Amino acid sequence: MGRYVIKRVLWMILILVAAAIVVFTLMYLVPGDPAELLLGVEASEEVLAAKRAELGTDRPYLIQLFDYLYHVFLKFDFGDSWRYRVNVMTELGQRLPRTLIIGGFGMILNVVVGTVLGIFAATHEGKWQDSLTMVIAMVFVSAPSFWVAWMAIILFAQTLMWVPPSGISTWTCYILPVICGSLGGIAINARQSRSAMLEVIRADYITTARAKGQREKVVVRRHMLPNAMMPIITGVGGGLAMVVAGSAVLEQVFSIPGIGQYMLSGVNQRDRPVVCGCVVFFAAFTSIAMLIMDLCYAFLDPRIKAQYSSGRKVK
Amino acid sequence: MENFLEIRDLVVEYTQNRDTVHAVNSVSLSLGKGKTLGLVGETGAGKTTIAKSIMRILPDVGARIVSGEIWLDGENLLEKTEDEMYDIRGSKAAMIFQDPMTALNPLMTVGDQISEVLLLHNVKDKKEAMEKAGDMLEMVGIPRERYVEYPHQFSGGMKQRVVIAMALACDPELLLADEPTTALDVTIQAQVLDMIRKLRDKLNTSMILITHDLGVVAETCDSVAVIYAGQVVESGTKEDLFDHPAHPYTKGLFGSLPSMAVGEKRLHSIKGLPPDPTNLPTGCAFWPRCPYATDACKGDSAGGAPGISGREITPGHFVRCLKEV
Numbered sequence: 003m004g005r006y007v008i009k010r011v012l013w014m015i016l017i018l019v020a021a022a023i024v025v026f027t028l029m030y031l032v033p034g035d036p037a038e039l040l041l042g043v044e045a046s047e048e049v050l051a052a053k054r055a056e057l058g059t060d061r062p063y064l065i066q067l068f069d070y071l072y073h074v075f076l077k078f079d080f081g082d083s084w085r086y087r088v089n090v091m092t093e094l095g096q097r098l099p100r101t102l103i104i105g106g107f108g109m110i111l112n113v114v115v116g117t118v119l120g121i122f123a124a125t126h127e128g129k130w131q132d133s134l135t136m137v138i139a140m141v142f143v144s145a146p147s148f149w150v151a152w153m154a155i156i157l158f159a160q161t162l163m164w165v166p167p168s169g170i171s172t173w174t175c176y177i178l179p180v181i182c183g184s185l186g187g188i189a190i191n192a193r194q195s196r197s198a199m200l201e202v203i204r205a206d207y208i209t210t211a212r213a214k215g216q217r218e219k220v221v222v223r224r225h226m227l228p229n230a231m232m233p234i235i236t237g238v239g240g241g242l243a244m245v246v247a248g249s250a251v252l253e254q255v256f257s258i259p260g261i262g263q264y265m266l267s268g269v270n271q272r273d274r275p276v277v278c279g280c281v282v283f284f285a286a287f288t289s290i291a292m293l294i295m296d297l298c299y300a301f302l303d304p305r306i307k308a309q310y311s312s313g314r315k316v317k
Numbered sequence: 318m319e320n321f322l323e324i325r326d327l328v329v330e331y332t333q334n335r336d337t338v339h340a341v342n343s344v345s346l347s348l349g350k351g352k353t354l355g356l357v358g359e360t361g362a363g364k365t366t367i368a369k370s371i372m373r374i375l376p377d378v379g380a381r382i383v384s385g386e387i388w389l390d391g392e393n394l395l396e397k398t399e400d401e402m403y404d405i406r407g408s409k410a411a412m413i414f415q416d417p418m419t420a421l422n423p424l425m426t427v428g429d430q431i432s433e434v435l436l437l438h439n440v441k442d443k444k445e446a447m448e449k450a451g452d453m454l455e456m457v458g459i460p461r462e463r464y465v466e467y468p469h470q471f472s473g474g475m476k477q478r479v480v481i482a483m484a485l486a487c488d489p490e491l492l493l494a495d496e497p498t499t500a501l502d503v504t505i506q507a508q509v510l511d512m513i514r515k516l517r518d519k520l521n522t523s524m525i526l527i528t529h530d531l532g533v534v535a536e537t538c539d540s541v542a543v544i545y546a547g548q549v550v551e552s553g554t555k556e557d558l559f560d561h562p563a564h565p566y567t568k569g570l571f572g573s574l575p576s577m578a579v580g581e582k583r584l585h586s587i588k589g590l591p592p593d594p595t596n597l598p599t600g601c602a603f604w605p606r607c608p609y610a611t612d613a614c615k616g617d618s619a620g621g622a623p624g625i626s627g628r629e630i631t632p633g634h635f636v637r638c639l640k641e642v
Binding site: 127128204205206207209210211212213214215216217218224225228229302303304305308 | 369372374376378399402403404405406407408411412414416419420421422423424425433434437438467469470480483
């Protein structure tokens with residue numbers, strides 16, 4: 003098991019390096035001179051040259067790339083934002099908690115509400131409770147999150163005035179983003195867990211458990227749910243990766259200075275250190291989420307655990 | 318009530334895409350204390366459905382016990398509430414399932430799966446349950462150290478033994494063995510059957526043995542019921558059926574057994590296929606395949622079949638056929 007984790011972490015480093023190279027190259031290929039973008043077209047050639055030397059953009063591509071990789075992976079320094087002169091790492095550290103609050107609470111809601119709804123629908127298969135749950139889930143799967151967010155702002159912030167429409171001044175500001183951010187995930191998870199539950203609901207070992215005289219509630223909790231967990235974890239793991247990477251839209255709608263918004267502004271301003279820093283950070287976060295997900299599989303299923311420890315090839 | 322288990326006129330239907338599957342059509346069976354009844358019939362004849370009806374573990378969606386009575390030890394199980402059934406399942410009546418590969422929860426240790434049934438009925442203390450589950454494992458010939466192992470670490474025969482240990486853990490008075498050896502290879506089959514027989518005799522358990530295998534019936538059962546299209550077409554003691562089969566279907570089944578003595582070249586079979594259970598023939602369900610069928614067997618225009626309701630030809634030997642033996 004330990005060896006498996008080490009192997010996965012080594013792979014993760016490789017993935018991060020690859021992500022850094024790709025995004026750095028893409029940003030390098032973006033047309034336009036960064037110095038000119040920063041100083042405007044009227045700046046004199048000497049000033050521009052001085053700026054280029056300061057940013058290091060006058061050097062050849064490969065030198066710039068290796069310099070960047072060296073700083074990121076050996077000194078853990080993403081560099082300073084070209085526009086704001088603030089260290090990217092510092093800025094990420096400041097913004098991360100806001101994104102994580104929204105994403106984290108969203109995930110908790112997603113797992114708890116989504117799974118419970120899925121179980122509810124599956125155990126009432128074919129009845130009206132099932133159909134109603136699935137119709138509502140379908141609506142929220144299909145509705146784009148920014149639209150849901152706007153509608154929620156109009157209703158709860160403007161009309162009813164229960165919560166502020168945007169900003170981060172009080173904790174109530176987080177209520178709408180958390181709910182709007184989790185609705186889509188809840189709906190997807192509810193559908194996922196319903197079908198996962200229906201897969202196992204007719205399994206022979208469920209009949210065995212019933213034949214033992216086990217109470218129906220315990221059968222659901224102890225026998226069905228653990229066996230239905232695999233697809234649910236897969237869905238939740240994907241959602242976990244989206245916590246950070248998918249935060250841009252909601253943060254934009256609710257004007258929350260989080261990581262997603264940071265990257266968007268970086269992209270708009272061709273701020274290479276910001277964009278590269280954000281993407282590498284997203285890649286790291288996603289890889290860790292996936293690793294946790296795979297460890298959850300092993301924790302839940304002794305067959306997968308046996309596979310990991312015996313060192314056999316994992317698909 | 319003289320019999321330990323008595324099933325009267327049991328009717329079970331499944332609903333599938335608006336079609337009604339007539340799985341069990343007015344089946345009556347009885348079984349004395351400590352006796353073994355063999356249920357014989359083709360796949361899909363309704364044998365497993367009868368067993369699951371006794372346990373009341375038919376799937377919630379689609380399956381329905383339409384009418385009938387199931388008396389176990391003087392109590393009608395079909396009138397019991399779900400809460401009352403919890404105490405009967407696993408303790409008074411237990412079931413051994415057909416496919417050991419899928420009958421065990423893959424995410425629980427085998428020991429815990431045995432303790433689960435003990436904790437539900439006989440034993441209050443977790444430690445004691447683990448101890449007793451270990452005893453059960455040893456009884457079926459599995460070392461108790463393997464308590465903590467998972468089903469995927471066991472072979473098919475061993476899994477079936479775990480299933481048997483689980484079914485016998487609470488000393489059930491009625492054991493429903495649903496083709497306990499079908500999924501096993503022949504050498505293991507003999508071992509498993511032998512074990513079931515020994516345990517049955519030791520605990521004086523009544524047993525219903527569902528099987529395709531007439532040899533197993535001859536070795537294990539006291540009485541036999543032949544099921545065709547959800548009906549008992551013939552029932553009686555083992556000797557009645559093996560020595561004097563009366564129903565053409567029973568005769569066909571025995572005729573399909575290859576005889577070692579004669580040195581036959583071809584295997585005999587019953588012509589045709591079992592009827593579609595969503596659309597059973599009127600009259601006797603077997604007439605389309607029966608070599609002796611007459612117009613009377615096909616029932617009247619109203620769909621009824623006067624006379625085809627079962628006759629007692631010798632005491633205790635019933636046959637559902639118009640033909641005189």
